[in-house]
Amino acid sequence: MTATAPDPLPVREANLRVLERLGLPVPADNFPMVWDPGDEMELRPRAELEARVAVLNIVLARSFGMPPKMAMEWLLDAHLVERLTRPEWHFVVADKGDQFSFALHLEAVYALGWVMGLTRDLDPCRASANGLVQRLPNLAEGETFASWRGRTLTAPREPGEVASQLDLHYCLDWAYLEAERRNLPLPGEVDSNAIGQRRWALEWAVVFHGPYHDAPLAWEEIDLSV
Template structure:
């Protein structure tokens, strides 16, 4: 459902206060906003969120040794082969790509799990929560995509709540990179790689509509450099 986006100014103020409490650098006053007053927002459809989590789960499984034949068989049964991005396709089929980078998608899955109501929080100080893997398709036991959807019964969060956390992670992404550049202590157990993965997932999950927003971006089109 499309709704009005929250007022971005108090949301940003809250994000900056959170950075201060974490002891992180705070960006300048001209740091870009994620959205503008008057924009509308909506979440990706539930089925699209579930499909992306399922695909990333297969990518993770491949990075930890799942045979390519088994991965493709699962995706074919789930009718999700077309959901693979080109880099994911090359990795799943040909083992082509950086295994470490694909393994980092665990943090993106964690963030999407939060959006879908599968995890209770997304604390930037903590790594992906214990029990996350039990909430994903059980590939070892041969659980199908359809069976997982029936077992899980996801309940996506209110889109304004997701947008507020996106703004926080947008600021955190800058702050963690700046802290690492300046060799400052980080507030928890994760680094900028994990924060960036979570921001990636949140940016993909929320769709903004307004005069300065493009059409919804594909997964690989999310730009974390801005």
């Protein structure tokens, strides 16, 4: 269900104050907004959010040694094979790709878990939440996708709350990269890679509608360079 996006100006002002409290660089006044006044927004459907988390969970499992045959059998049973992106397919099936990059997706799962109500917060100073793995499909015990969906009963957050968190991570992404470029101390135990993964997930999860927004992008189409 679409809703009017919150006024972006007070959201941005509040998020810049967060950067200041963290001791991070603050972007210039002309730093782009994520959305414009009057834009509409919505979250991806719950089933789509759950499917993306399940696929990323398999990708993570492969990066930590899950055999490809077992991974594909799980995805086939879940009817999620078609949800794999091309890079994910090559990695899951044939170990092609940067294993470290795929392992970083744990932080994207953390952000999606927050969107889905599986974790209480999304702390920019702390690595993925304790207990997050227990809220994902238990692959070691053979838990199916259907069983996991029944066990978790996800409750996605309000779109406006997710949009505010996206704007924060848009600013944090710039601030962490700038701090690392200038060799400034970071405020916690995560770096720009983790923040970028979280921004990736939030950019994908929330969809804006307005004159300057494109159609919803696929997972691999999310552009973090802007």
